[in-house]
Amino acid sequence: DGGITQSPKYLFRKEGQNVTLSCEQNLNHDAMYWYRQDPGQGLRLIYYSQIVNDFQKGDIAEGYSVSREKKESFPLTVTSAQKNPTAFYLCASSRIGVGGNTGELFFGEGSRLTVL
Amino acid sequence: AQSVTQLGSHVSVSEGALVLLRCNYSSSVPPYLFWYVQYPNQGLQLLLKYTTGATLVKGINGFEAEFKKSETSFHLTKPSAHMSDAAEYFCAVSEGKSGGSNYKLTFGKGTLLTVNP
Numbered sequence: 001d002g003g004i005t006q007s008p009k010y011l012f013r014k015e016g017q018n019v020t021l022s023c024e025q026n027l028n029h030d031a032m033y034w035y036r037q038d039p040g041q042g043l044r045l046i047y048y049s050q051i052v053n054d055f056q057k058g059d060i061a062e063g064y065s066v067s068r069e070k071k072e073s074f075p076l077t078v079t080s081a082q083k084n085p086t087a088f089y090l091c092a093s094s095r096i097g098v099g100g101n102t103g104e105l106f107f108g109e110g111s112r113l114t115v116l
Numbered sequence: 117a118q119s120v121t122q123l124g125s126h127v128s129v130s131e132g133a134l135v136l137l138r139c140n141y142s143s144s145v146p147p148y149l150f151w152y153v154q155y156p157n158q159g160l161q162l163l164l165k166y167t168t169g170a171t172l173v174k175g176i177n178g179f180e181a182e183f184k185k186s187e188t189s190f191h192l193t194k195p196s197a198h199m200s201d202a203a204e205y206f207c208a209v210s211e212g213k214s215g216g217s218n219y220k221l222t223f224g225k226g227t228l229l230t231v232n233p
Contacts, residue, residue, distance in 0.1 A: 004159075006159075035223075040125060040225060040226075041225060042224055042225040042226050043160075043223040045220065046226075048220065053130045063164050065220075071196060082135070087204070087210065088157075090159055090160070092159075092160075101219050103148055103150075103208075103210030103220065104150065104162060105160070105221055106162075107152075107159035107160045107161070108159050109157075109158055109159045110157065110158065
């Protein structure tokens with residue numbers, strides 16, 4: 001079945017350590033996104049990518065980095081510069097067609113990061 | 117810039133009662149509107165979407181929403197709540213750039229629905 005796989009589902013990190021969250025999709029979607037979710041704050045966009053080897057900052061990119069070396073993969077690194085990294089992270093993807101798309105997103109199951 | 121306001125961070129209903137979750141948006145161009153549902157520790161799943169055409173949109177699990185341009189609203193309803201409807205619901209708006217190649221979703225802060233037996 002097609003879908004988006006995020007790993008790990010749960011991750012614990014010590015302060016000062018970088019950590020990388022994996023996101024893989026087999027939907028053949030061009031665009032991929034990372035969102036951060038905190039209680040009561042909805043989803044906030046960290047980074048997004050519309051094409052391989054290109055990505056753009058979202059609303060809260062500071063302290064995060066991404067890469068898009070392959071169409072199906074969009075890993076997110078939470079760096080030690082991120083002041084409050086404990087959160088639930090969601091990866092998503094969408095189609096980009098000739099006529100554009102509606103913006104409908106397909107989500108992974110999420111990764112919960114806890115900084116000790 | 118687009119934005120979404122969900123009135124009520126927490127809504128509680130009895131099983132069998134009407135569910136009404138409110139969403140208002142702002143957008144400088146005709147919007148595309150979405151409702152997503154999230155169960156604990158899971159990703160978001162699309163309930164329904166409005167793009168063009170009929171303003172009353174039917175989705176999965178018996179939910180529907182009506183796009184009212186004059187009120188800039190897209191409220192979600194279900195005639196009779198079920199225990200399995202307990203989850204968090206997010207309204208989102210998409211605003212396309214010219215050429216239609218780049219659509220970003222802006223989400224509301226979510227409404228937690230509790231269903232009481």
